[in-house]
Amino acid sequence: MTDAYLETVDLACERDWRLLFEHLQVSVKPKDMLQISGPNGSGKTSLLRLMSGLMRPTTGDVLIKGISIEQQRNELAHNLLWLGHAAGIKGLLTAEENLTWLAALHNGASREQIWQALAAVGLAGFEDVPCHTLSAGQQRRVGLARLYLDAPALWILDEPFTALDKDAVTQLEKHLAEHCNNGGMVVLTTHHPIQNVPSTFRELDLGQVALS
Numbered sequence: 001m002t003d004a005y006l007e008t009v010d011l012a013c014e015r016d017w018r019l020l021f022e023h024l025q026v027s028v029k030p031k032d033m034l035q036i037s038g039p040n041g042s043g044k045t046s047l048l049r050l051m052s053g054l055m056r057p058t059t060g061d062v063l064i065k066g067i068s069i070e071q072q073r074n075e076l077a078h079n080l081l082w083l084g085h086a087a088g089i090k091g092l093l094t095a096e097e098n099l100t101w102l103a104a105l106h107n108g109a110s111r112e113q114i115w116q117a118l119a120a121v122g123l124a125g126f127e128d129v130p131c132h133t134l135s136a137g138q139q140r141r142v143g144l145a146r147l148y149l150d151a152p153a154l155w156i157l158d159e160p161f162t163a164l165d166k167d168a169v170t171q172l173e174k175h176l177a178e179h180c181n182n183g184g185m186v187v188l189t190t191h192h193p194i195q196n197v198p199s200t201f202r203e204l205d206l207g208q209v210a211l212s
């Protein structure tokens with residue numbers, strides 16, 4: 001019996017007839033922070049999308065709590081939070097409206113909780129502003145405010161630091177480390193060197209994965 005929350009089993013990914021990785025065995029358990037690194041095009045986003053059930057593997061499987069992701073498509077949003085490399089919000093909706101429907105994917109949130117989450121990412125006063133009028137960094141913050149609501153334990157984040165200023169980067173790093181220290185899990189990609197990491201931090205370099 002394994003204590004892994006997420007496991008990849010003999011995972012392979014081929015895109016456009018190019019093999020990106022194969023035989024990949026990765027396991028993520030409570031408190032883990034795993035950074036997927038590697039050069040552009042090495043398959044970092046592809047791996048995160050496989051782990052989130054947004055793509056199907058060429059071969060192999062992804063298990064969450066020991067069950068294939070294929071068999072739990074309807075429950076995935078209760079088991080993991082996915083944040084892609086775009087801000088992931090709708091420009092015509094306000095910050096509050098965006099967070100309301102994003103929170104509904106997971107455990108839902110009250111108006112007060114949403115306002116608190118927006119305040120936590122420095123957006124107090126911007127709750128009812130249509131998001132297309134916000135700056136790139138502010139739009140990114142709206143998406144990241146999800147991490148201050150009642151969210152699943154596993155966060156899968158593709159380039160979460162993009163467009164953030166220095167203070168926001170530091171704050172997010174600390175928040176991610178705290179989440180792991182509290183028993184949560186983070187799998188992320190970033191080209192930015194992370195300064196604040198939990199003791200469980202590990203790196204998987206896809207540039208070093210041997211291909212047959």
Ligand SMILES: Nc1ncnc2c1ncn2[C@@H]1O[C@H](COP(=O)(O)OP(=O)(O)OP(=O)(O)O)[C@@H](O)[C@H]1O
Binds near residue numbers: 040
């Ligand atoms: N939608 C797609 N259709 C076909 N091939 C794709 C698609 N998206 C990416 N690829 C290919 O898959 C490979 C890996 O892409 P991926 O985005 O996973 O890399 P990455 O390591 O995240 O890169 P980066 O550091 O530039 O973000 C690339 O060679 C890319 O051309």
